[in-house]
Amino acid sequence: MKTAVxxxxxxxxxxxxxxxxxxxxxxIEAARQENIEDPMQAxxxxxxxxxxxxGDGWLGVSWPQEYGGQGRSAIEHWLFAEELYNRRLPNxxxxxxxxxxxxxxxxxxxxxxxxxxxxxxxxLEFAIGYSEPDAGSDLASLRTRAVRDxxxxxxxxxxxxxxxxxxxxxxxxxxxxxxxxxxHRGISLLITPMDASGITVTPIITQGGECTxxxxxxDLRIPASQRIGGENDGWQTVTAALNFExxxxxxxxxxxxxxxxxxxxxxxxxxxxxxxxxxxxxxMGEHAVDVEICRLFALRGARLLADGSxxxxxxxxxxxxxxxxxxxxxxxxxxxxxxxxxxxxxxxAPAHGHLDHGLRSSPVWRFGAGTNEIQLDIIxxxxxxxxx
Amino acid sequence: xxxxDLSPDELLLAKTxxxxxxxxxxxxxxxxxxxxxxGYEPHRWKEINRLGWSSINIPERxxxxxxxxxxxxxxxxxLGRAAYxxxxxxxxxxxxxxxxxxxxxxxxxxxxxxxxxxPAALVAPPDRxxxxxxxxxxxxxxxxxxVVVEWLEAATSVVxxxxxxxxxxxxxxxxxxRELSGRVTPVPSIDNERAAWLDLDGFDLPLDGVLAxxxxxxxxYAMARANLLRASLMVGGCESVLERTAxxxxxxxxxxxxxxxxxxxxxxxxxxxxxxxxxxxxxNDALVRATPDAQESxxxxxxxxxxxxxxxxxxxxxxxxxxGVGTTAEHVLHHHFRRAKAMQLRSxxxxxxxxxxxxxxxxxxxxxxW
Numbered sequence: 001m002k003t004a005v006x007x008x009x010x011x012x013x014x015x016x017x018x019x020x021x022x023x024x025x026x027x028i029e030a031a032r033q034e035n036i037e038d039p040m041q042a043x044x045x046x047x048x049x050x051x052x053x054x055g056d057g058w059l060g061v062s063w064p065q066e067y068g069g070q071g072r073s074a075i076e077h078w079l080f081a082e083e084l085y086n087r088r089l090p091n092x093x094x095x096x097x098x099x100x101x102x103x104x105x106x107x108x109x110x111x112x113x114x115x116x117x118x119x120x121x122x123x124l125e126f127a128i129g130y131s132e133p134d135a136g137s138d139l140a141s142l143r144t145r146a147v148r149d150x151x152x153x154x155x156x157x158x159x160x161x162x163x164x165x166x167x168x169x170x171x172x173x174x175x176x177x178x179x180x181x182x183x184h185r186g187i188s189l190l191i192t193p194m195d196a197s198g199i200t201v202t203p204i205i206t207q208g209g210e211c212t213x214x215x216x217x218x219d220l221r222i223p224a225s226q227r228i229g230g231e232n233d234g235w236q237t238v239t240a241a242l243n244f245e246x247x248x249x250x251x252x253x254x255x256x257x258x259x260x261x262x263x264x265x266x267x268x269x270x271x272x273x274x275x276x277x278x279x280x281x282x283x284m285g286e287h288a289v290d291v292e293i294c295r296l297f298a299l300r301g302a303r304l305l306a307d308g309s310x311x312x313x314x315x316x317x318x319x320x321x322x323x324x325x326x327x328x329x330x331x332x333x334x335x336x337x338x339x340x341x342x343x344x345x346x347x348x349a350p351a352h353g354h355l356d357h358g359l360r361s362s363p364v365w366r367f368g369a370g371t372n373e374i375q376l377d378i379i380x381x382x383x384x385x386x387x388x
Numbered sequence: 389x390x391x392x393d394l395s396p397d398e399l400l401l402a403k404t405x406x407x408x409x410x411x412x413x414x415x416x417x418x419x420x421x422x423x424x425x426x427g428y429e430p431h432r433w434k435e436i437n438r439l440g441w442s443s444i445n446i447p448e449r450x451x452x453x454x455x456x457x458x459x460x461x462x463x464x465x466x467l468g469r470a471a472y473x474x475x476x477x478x479x480x481x482x483x484x485x486x487x488x489x490x491x492x493x494x495x496x497x498x499x500x501x502x503x504x505x506x507p508a509a510l511v512a513p514p515d516r517x518x519x520x521x522x523x524x525x526x527x528x529x530x531x532x533x534x535v536v537v538e539w540l541e542a543a544t545s546v547v548x549x550x551x552x553x554x555x556x557x558x559x560x561x562x563x564x565x566r567e568l569s570g571r572v573t574p575v576p577s578i579d580n581e582r583a584a585w586l587d588l589d590g591f592d593l594p595l596d597g598v599l600a601x602x603x604x605x606x607x608x609y610a611m612a613r614a615n616l617l618r619a620s621l622m623v624g625g626c627e628s629v630l631e632r633t634a635x636x637x638x639x640x641x642x643x644x645x646x647x648x649x650x651x652x653x654x655x656x657x658x659x660x661x662x663x664x665x666x667x668x669x670x671x672n673d674a675l676v677r678a679t680p681d682a683q684e685s686x687x688x689x690x691x692x693x694x695x696x697x698x699x700x701x702x703x704x705x706x707x708x709x710x711x712g713v714g715t716t717a718e719h720v721l722h723h724h725f726r727r728a729k730a731m732q733l734r735s736x737x738x739x740x741x742x743x744x745x746x747x748x749x750x751x752x753x754x755x756x757x758w
């Protein structure tokens with residue numbers, strides 16, 4: 001049996017832990033609280049934290065050294081992300097893990113020079129503009145139009161679920177430059193600063209408290225030099241970026257399970273043999289199994305990337321498992337707490353209200369980043385060769 | 389499928405074992421063996437022994453192949469794929485426990501007999517149905533309910549692993565089948581394996597049979613390594629049933645198209661793939677980590693639980709995808725269907741396993757870097 005995590009990888013993890021333990025307590029606590037409130041976008045303290053990491057050379061673990069990264073393997077990148085998830089600290093999410101690597105693959109030298117150093121310093125934050133009111137799972141039907149005007153595009157349309165747009169510095173924008181009937185062959189990918197004129201951001205508050213946005217684009221002008229890849233070739237860029245987005249980590253469900261364990265310890269249920277303790281231990285035992293399986297699904301993705309492959313069905317399996325597990329831990333965790341779990345986030349809320357917060361946030365874990373129904377089809381068709 | 393976790397040598401072993409079973413094992417063969425007197429063919433057992441598979445992880449100094457637990461687990465996986473019933477799993481499990489036990493000439497002698505082709509049975513009730521109490525002067529008396537033991541009647545060596553009441557230690561003991569006469573009742577099994585009921589209540593362990601008296605965690609770990617072989621067997625079962633069912637969903641047509649073209653059926657297959665991968669990755673992770681010098685009982689418990697749960701889930705869904713044809717004695721699925729539940733239950737009660745996992749992973753924080 002091949003070993004995935006070597007002694008050298010563990011040394012890296014040890015160094016990282018030592019580094020994180022030495023950071024300013026105030027900064028860590030503020031970044032953690034902010035990230036627990038809404039993990040989808042680094043804001044004031046999260047940004048300060050990422051800039052600290054960037055300044056100390058800890059961002060871009062698996063980026064090539066020629067672009068300012070550490071040039072380490074995908075396994076170390078996995079350890080990095082898992083360690084930060086375990087501490088509930090921001091890890092750079094989309095910008096560092098999706099946009100940067102896609103730019104390295106598809107960007108021009110000028111584009112790389114313009115964006116990569118800022119990303120590694122933790123100064124740039126991208127929001128992704130793919131979904132539209134009538135283009136959700138069926139992304140290839142998007143309608144936001146970009147019309148060429150000399151060396152610029154003029155963009156008109158609407159994006160929705162553009163998480164992070166209210167705090168981002170840049171927008172990574174899929175637009176239609178070809179005909180609608182050409183579907184994915186008529187799409188281009190553009191980058192624009194968020195402060196360009198013609199962008200209006202309207203926040204949408206979700207039931208979990210996370211903020212996402214609708215973004216209206218009216219005669220927004222974007223230089224053609226800000227197009228990633230060829231005109232009408234944007235689907236390739238979108239696909240490349242999605243491949244980097246297909247990693248889901250296991251320390252988020254582990255963190256939720258830990259919240260339940262801490263509550264149970266306070267209630268004297270974690271050990272002991274009362275009926276309530278028995279029920280709790282049995283349920284948590286199975287969750288613990290499923291968290292370890294989630295770890296192995298995430299690690300498999302990292303191993304494939306480290307071997308130069310791209311996880312497809314494997315990433316879909318990871319995503320389905322991860323989202324359903326998190327939802328299940330929150331749901332059954334509240335079952336174990338009982339009526340007191342109806343107390344909303346306050347000093348009186350059991351498990352600090354984290355399980356309720358998780359349950360309210362959980363729908364997006366199942367339908368976001370490609371609905372689980374689509375993931376199951378990917379597993380069956382790409383993984384098992386079943387017909388469509 | 390090819391498991392990317394296997395080393396080239398392990399892959400070669402897997403292919404060799406699979407090829408050997410493919411030569412003669414099919415549903416007709418399994419059906420015939422299930423109703424035969426012995427439940428397996430002694431000449432096949434001799435062949436398995438000659439190939440070195442029943443003694444693969446016995447040390448070379450005793451005549452075994454000195455292989456890793458992972459290599460033994462690969463043989464178990466192929467056994468699980470084939471749904472082949474024999475004393476092989478119980479023999480390799482027994483050998484694993486004996487080889488891990490404190491060095492003793494009597495264990496060495498027993499292992500040498502296994503190398504020579506003796507089938508063995510392991511009496512290690514998973515839910516502590518039997519306990520030992522000191523009866524003075526170094527002897528022990530056993531107490532408890534009758535327990536089900538796989539392939540007890542075929543075995544010429546019997547090893548007991550039981551807890552000692554009061555001191556938290558466990559006993560390893562060697563017993564000859566002769567000493568158990570009158571205490572063994574053959575019972576039919578829900579799958580194609582053979583088993584007997586063994587009533588140990590009031591049994592005085594002969595003093596010269598007691599091999600070792602070891603602390604609980606050490607015995608837990610020895611049993612964990614033996615249990616990993618069963619987990620691997622169940623992974624093989626998952627893989628085989630998944631592959632068959634995917635093939636069937638591509639071939640079987642209804643409403644003018646393969647049933648696998650219906651999204652509801654595709655999603656069934658996707659869930660089977662997820663369950664199979666969960667079991668295999670957990671088992672392989674445990675096999676990497678559970679070396680003799682480590683103490684990785686927690687991750688093995690995870691693998692054993694995951695493999696049992698997955699195997700049952702996979703066969704239940706496979707039966708749904710196959711419909712009527714999968715329920716007949718003419719289709720090999722009926723063997724996997726029964727073996728899945730039986731193999732899962734041979735690890736004991738679900739609630740007991742989950743409590744142990746809870747204690748290890750949640751309370752003691754074992755099993756992970758985080």
